[in-house]
Amino acid sequence: MRIFLMRCLLFHSMACGIISCSSYRHMQKINASDDCLQKFKPRIQRALYSISVDVTGNHISGLLLIKTMPDSSTRMVFSNEMGFSFFDFGFSRENEFKVYQIIPQMDKKAVIKTLRKDFELMLFRNMPEKRRFTLQDSSLIYYGFPQTKGVNYYITDTNCSKLVKMQRASKRKAVMEAFMYLNQASVPDSVLIRHLNFQFSITLKKI
Amino acid sequence: MRRLCFSLASFFLAVTANAQYPGFAVLKNQDEFKQAFNAATKNTETIKSDFIQEKNISMLSDKISSRGKFWFKKENKVRMEYMQPFTYLMILNGGKIYVKDGQKENKVNTNSNKVFRQVNRILVDCVGGTILFNPDFQTRIWASTKSYLIELEPVAKNLKALYQKINIYIDKKDYTASSIDMFELSGDNSSIRFINKELNANIPDALFTIP
Numbered sequence: 001m002r003i004f005l006m007r008c009l010l011f012h013s014m015a016c017g018i019i020s021c022s023s024y025r026h027m028q029k030i031n032a033s034d035d036c037l038q039k040f041k042p043r044i045q046r047a048l049y050s051i052s053v054d055v056t057g058n059h060i061s062g063l064l065l066i067k068t069m070p071d072s073s074t075r076m077v078f079s080n081e082m083g084f085s086f087f088d089f090g091f092s093r094e095n096e097f098k099v100y101q102i103i104p105q106m107d108k109k110a111v112i113k114t115l116r117k118d119f120e121l122m123l124f125r126n127m128p129e130k131r132r133f134t135l136q137d138s139s140l141i142y143y144g145f146p147q148t149k150g151v152n153y154y155i156t157d158t159n160c161s162k163l164v165k166m167q168r169a170s171k172r173k174a175v176m177e178a179f180m181y182l183n184q185a186s187v188p189d190s191v192l193i194r195h196l197n198f199q200f201s202i203t204l205k206k207i
Numbered sequence: 208m209r210r211l212c213f214s215l216a217s218f219f220l221a222v223t224a225n226a227q228y229p230g231f232a233v234l235k236n237q238d239e240f241k242q243a244f245n246a247a248t249k250n251t252e253t254i255k256s257d258f259i260q261e262k263n264i265s266m267l268s269d270k271i272s273s274r275g276k277f278w279f280k281k282e283n284k285v286r287m288e289y290m291q292p293f294t295y296l297m298i299l300n301g302g303k304i305y306v307k308d309g310q311k312e313n314k315v316n317t318n319s320n321k322v323f324r325q326v327n328r329i330l331v332d333c334v335g336g337t338i339l340f341n342p343d344f345q346t347r348i349w350a351s352t353k354s355y356l357i358e359l360e361p362v363a364k365n366l367k368a369l370y371q372k373i374n375i376y377i378d379k380k381d382y383t384a385s386s387i388d389m390f391e392l393s394g395d396n397s398s399i400r401f402i403n404k405e406l407n408a409n410i411p412d413a414l415f416t417i418p
Binding site for chain 2 (some may be wrong): 004027046052056059061063065069075077079081082083084085089100101103104107
């Protein structure tokens with residue numbers, strides 16, 4: 001009986017592995033240009049957002065200023081409503097990430113890495129054309145950009161008329177998804193970033 | 208030679224002082240100020256005011272402005288309501304902080320969190336006139352024709368990690384805070400300016416009720 005149970009468990013875990021492997025595997029590789037993604041790329045000169053961050057039952061709110069600097073770098077400053085700065089991050093024009101300032105309570109490698117990747121996806125950073133691949137399922141096109149670890153996906157409808165969502169994925173499955181709504185000037189009006197493997201979400205609303 | 212060095216040092220100190228806060232000089236008779244300040248704050252039971260806040264982000268050469276309404280009631284009740292360009296409510300009542308941003312509410316018991324307790328005390332002490340007794344700071348007092356300036360330098364280790372200094376400008380007319388400037392280690396600073404002040408207005412306790 002015990003052996004039977006163990007076999008069942010083994011079969012179950014193998015089956016789960018195969019199913020999780022197949023998150024993108026059933027999709028068909030296609031040749032498609034990613035030119036259409038340009039129209040979904042946020043173009044922010046200066047935008048101020050109210051930001052809500054929820055992490056495993058804890059809630060922080062504040063303001064996020066995103067600004068393009070004269071040297072074409074992009075800076076992101078998160079402060080609370082009373083003006084106290086939590087962090088100041090930047091991406092250079094060459095996509096190098098820099099922490100200009102962060103409070104000791106947030107100065108953890110995992111926190112910074114997660115936030116960097118989230119902003120990278122949202123701001124259409126690190127999208128090397130040479131390594132891009134495209135997948136299609138019945139109603140969506142997945143533009144995949146391999147990262148050092150995992151893949152960033154920009155997912156549109158088949159006509160590329162709408163950015164349905166963005167995803168960051170491990171080899172097997174999506175670990176984060178983001179939804180972004182741009183205004184007519186291509187500035188995000190609202191953004192929702194939701195991690196799927198732990199309780200962590202970021203909401204931005206333009207003010 | 209020693210006298211020359213002393214004179215030069217005094218001269219440079221004076222120049223530095225004036226350069227730091229134009230129009231202000233170090234207050235010579237600090238005890239007199241403390242007595243007058245204590246007497247005035249003893250007579251202030253409530254403060255009702257509008258406020259304008261400006262955060263200067265030095266490295267981005269940018270500024271974030273907001274405004275709202277402020278209420279203070281002795282001994283330790285504060286209500287700050289940001290109205291533009293976002294809504295945000297903060298109530299400090301005794302040892303508790305209540306925050307409402309958008310639809311989310313948050314309550315913190317400051318007695319269980321030292322940093323919250325210290326930050327909470329700064330605001331209450333600044334507007335309540337008890338800042339000179341706060342052991343978390345070393346104070347220096349300056350004066351101009353219209354204002355006193357209390358410069359607070361954190362001595363508590365955890366506050367040192369947050370602020371370089373906090374300056375409170377006290378109106379000479381009524382000894383109430385006209386502005387609080389908070390300087391962060393990054394070089395950024397935030398200023399809260401109180402306007403349309405009304406002293407000892409009738410403010411119902413209900414405004415400070417934490418739901």
